[in-house]
Amino acid sequence: xxxxxxxxxxxxxxxxxxxxxxxxxxxxxxxxxxxxxxxxxxxxxxxxxxxxxxxxxxxxxxxxxxxxxxxxxxxxxxxxxxxxxxxxxxxxxxxxxxxxxxxxxxxxxxxxxxxxxxxxxxxxxxxxxxxxxxxxxxxxxxxxxxxxxxxxxxxxxxxxxxxxxxxxxxxxxxxxxxxxxxxxxxxxxxxxxxxxxxxxxxxxxxxxxxxxxxxxxxxxxxxxxxxxxxxxxxxxxxxxxxxxxxxxxxxxxxxxxxxxxxxxxxxxxxxxxxxxxxxxxxxxxxxxxxxxxxxxxxxxxxxxxxxxxxxxxxxxxxxxxxxxx
Amino acid sequence: xxxxxxxxxxxxxxxxxxxxxxxxxxxxxxxxxxxxxxxxxxxxxxxxxxxxxxxxxxxxxxxxxxxxxxxxxxxxxxxxxxxxxxxxxxxxxxxxxxxxxxxxxxxxxxxxxxxxxxxxxxxxxxxxxxxxxxxxxxxxxxxxxxxxxxxxxxxxxxxxxxxxxxxxxxxxxxxxxxxxxxxxxxxxxxxxxxxxxxxxxxxxxxxxxxxxxxxxxxxxxxxxxxxxxxxxxxxxxxxxxxxxxxxxxxxxxxxxxxxxxxxxxxxxxxxxxxxxxxxxxxxxxxxxxxxxxxxxxxxxxxxxxxxxxxxxxxxxxxxxxxxxxxxxxxxxxxxx
Numbered sequence: 001x002x003x004x005x006x007x008x009x010x011x012x013x014x015x016x017x018x019x020x021x022x023x024x025x026x027x028x029x030x031x032x033x034x035x036x037x038x039x040x041x042x043x044x045x046x047x048x049x050x051x052x053x054x055x056x057x058x059x060x061x062x063x064x065x066x067x068x069x070x071x072x073x074x075x076x077x078x079x080x081x082x083x084x085x086x087x088x089x090x091x092x093x094x095x096x097x098x099x100x101x102x103x104x105x106x107x108x109x110x111x112x113x114x115x116x117x118x119x120x121x122x123x124x125x126x127x128x129x130x131x132x133x134x135x136x137x138x139x140x141x142x143x144x145x146x147x148x149x150x151x152x153x154x155x156x157x158x159x160x161x162x163x164x165x166x167x168x169x170x171x172x173x174x175x176x177x178x179x180x181x182x183x184x185x186x187x188x189x190x191x192x193x194x195x196x197x198x199x200x201x202x203x204x205x206x207x208x209x210x211x212x213x214x215x216x217x218x219x220x221x222x223x224x225x226x227x228x229x230x231x232x233x234x235x236x237x238x239x240x241x242x243x244x245x246x247x248x249x250x251x252x253x254x255x256x257x258x259x260x261x262x263x264x265x266x267x268x269x270x271x272x273x274x275x276x277x278x279x280x281x282x283x284x285x286x287x288x289x290x291x292x293x294x295x296x297x298x299x300x301x302x303x304x305x306x307x308x309x310x311x312x313x314x315x316x317x318x319x320x321x322x323x324x325x
Numbered sequence: 326x327x328x329x330x331x332x333x334x335x336x337x338x339x340x341x342x343x344x345x346x347x348x349x350x351x352x353x354x355x356x357x358x359x360x361x362x363x364x365x366x367x368x369x370x371x372x373x374x375x376x377x378x379x380x381x382x383x384x385x386x387x388x389x390x391x392x393x394x395x396x397x398x399x400x401x402x403x404x405x406x407x408x409x410x411x412x413x414x415x416x417x418x419x420x421x422x423x424x425x426x427x428x429x430x431x432x433x434x435x436x437x438x439x440x441x442x443x444x445x446x447x448x449x450x451x452x453x454x455x456x457x458x459x460x461x462x463x464x465x466x467x468x469x470x471x472x473x474x475x476x477x478x479x480x481x482x483x484x485x486x487x488x489x490x491x492x493x494x495x496x497x498x499x500x501x502x503x504x505x506x507x508x509x510x511x512x513x514x515x516x517x518x519x520x521x522x523x524x525x526x527x528x529x530x531x532x533x534x535x536x537x538x539x540x541x542x543x544x545x546x547x548x549x550x551x552x553x554x555x556x557x558x559x560x561x562x563x564x565x566x567x568x569x570x571x572x573x574x575x576x577x578x579x580x581x582x583x584x585x586x587x588x589x590x591x592x593x594x595x596x597x598x599x600x601x602x603x604x605x606x607x608x609x610x611x612x613x614x615x616x617x618x619x620x621x622x623x624x625x626x627x628x629x630x631x632x633x634x635x636x637x638x639x640x641x642x643x644x645x646x647x648x649x650x651x652x653x654x655x656x657x658x659x660x661x
Binding site: 061063092093094095096097098102104105106111112114115116119121122123124125126127128129130131132133140152153156157159160163164318319320321322323324325 | 348350352385386387389391392394396397398399400401402403404405406407408409410412427428431432436437438439440441442443444445476477479499500501526527528575
């Protein structure tokens with residue numbers, strides 16, 4: 001915590017607050033019927049995306065998941081462009097062709113959210129091999145959940161990264177649910193994903209993903225290790241998903257009072273506020289001002305997205321190929 | 326011009342292109358061969374002989390021997406391409422596409438479109454295909470139709486050493502994912518190859534023969550079979566327009582339609598089962614776009630709707646042959 005100055009702390013809070021407000025607003029807007037398709041909200045896990053991406057440069061590449069809005073915002077994707085995309089508009093970050101599950105912005109090192117669970121892990125190793133060719137200490141990062149940790153692609157990617165000593169980082173966000181199935185049922189190495197990474201031959205760290213400072217500092221150590229050329233590494237973050245697998249999920253798998261309890265005890269934004277105000281690093285008024293600015297930004301983003309033009313149907317087959325078609 | 330076989334043409338092109346462009350890397354299983362053994366790296370020198378010497382020349386950062394992990398091989402190629410490199414992944418057998426399919430058709434093929442046209446994915450996936458060497462059901466298939474059907478992928482099938490060089494160079498200079506099919510029975514085919522930079526545009530078929538009586542469309546090894554049939558028929562005065570597609574995505578529709586408009590008769594030869602095949606695709610193309618030119622129903626020469634068998638006798642029964650092509654030509658010419 002002490003290594004972060006005033007502006008860095010306030011910036012981190014702004015990004016976490018932006019993710020939270022973005023997702024909570026989507027939760028409400030989806031009910032209006034104006035946003036179609038599948039949307040998977042990241043609220044509750046903000047400290048992971050921001051605690052990690054705040055330490056990356058645009059040259060470091062990340063590959064995200066179906067629950068990718070948080071990673072996009074943390075890596076620097078334009079919030080209004082994302083909202084336009086989720087509304088399917090022509091001016092969206094991906095011209096309305098990707099939607100919530102396929103947001104990407106290569107200019108900021110965000111290689112794409114991914115609708116296939118586990119689809120991104122080999123791609124992050126590819127990005128890491130590219131970084132290794134360049135020899136500038138850059139890294140390739142895959143975000144995976146406790147669901148994706150059971151996919152063969154993830155196993156293959158971990159082994160390939162170890163074999164090639166690629167500067168790949170496997171971030172496992174354990175929110176305890178792979179879709180609607182419990183982590184303790186679905187992950188054979190119950191209670192733990194990090195040990196699985198260790199079994200593949202890489203060093204692994206563990207941190208509290210609901211604590212920005214624990215996430216940040218633990219990842220700092222990991223990042224230094226990988227940038228120094230020691231090969232791949234993994235980190236498992238114990239975190240919480242505040243909403244269902246997808247919007248519309250009745251969440252009948254939750255225990256009595258579970259959602260209230262995790263919002264009360266494991267809210268990373270609340271914890272951040274308590275820590276920084278008690279330590280006298282930021283004031284409540286500063287944080288309130290950030291929250292107000294963020295809400296205004298999201299209001300604008302939604303208003304602009306609702307009013308924006310749809311794509312031209314005549315463009316339906318554009319951009320499939322760079323050449324020849 | 327130098328005379329070499331297809332294997333050498335591919336190897337030399339990879340060497341030359343990697344020298345030219347430091348962003349090119351190659352990866353795959355046993356493309357070096359021998360890592361972690363008493364024999365040492367390069368004990369094998371690439372299992373097909375198409376990557377020999379690359380490791381020694383370009384080093385382990387650009388020539389990556391991988392574990393047997395097809396999803397990771399193709400997925401890493403996809404990620405490296407997104408990150409700005411030009412990866413060449415090798416699948417030892419095209420049949421193993423099944424193991425890596427998600428990384429091809431849900432990932433690589435769709436990045437550019439899903440991400441609004443702002444990205445490019447210049448990955449080449451080389452894969453060895455084809456029947457005729459008794460490699461049985463899981464090491465003999467010609468899966469080009471499957472990949473041709475996927476928007477976002479380009480599909481290339483060289484039949485001559487010159488085409489192997491020209492098409493591979495074009496693949497490595499382009500910005501889209503290219504599925505590059507190398508027929509295992511064609512590696513030894515020799516021919517003249519132009520020196521220096523040589524590129525063949527995609528979507529331009531090669532007119533192998535111009536005979537005027539019947540249009541035969543083929544790709545890969547089926548072109549060679551059709552040439553044998555053409556020789557026999559020519560002795561009887563029957564002239565064949567033989568079209569080697571070279572690329573099935575994009576496909577040179579004009580070459581096919583122009584020829585059929587002249588001949589009125591179409592035979593498509595396809596080294597795959599008939600359902601949803603390239604043969605069916607081309608028969609549909611001609612039936613819908615050149616219907617009034619047709620003097621006979623299109624003939625499809627394919628394997629049966631069955632896996633490829635091991636037995637020499639059965640495999641021969643499965644494969645199209647110069648004789649079955651000849652028979653199809655005679656049927657279409659006899660139609661009144």
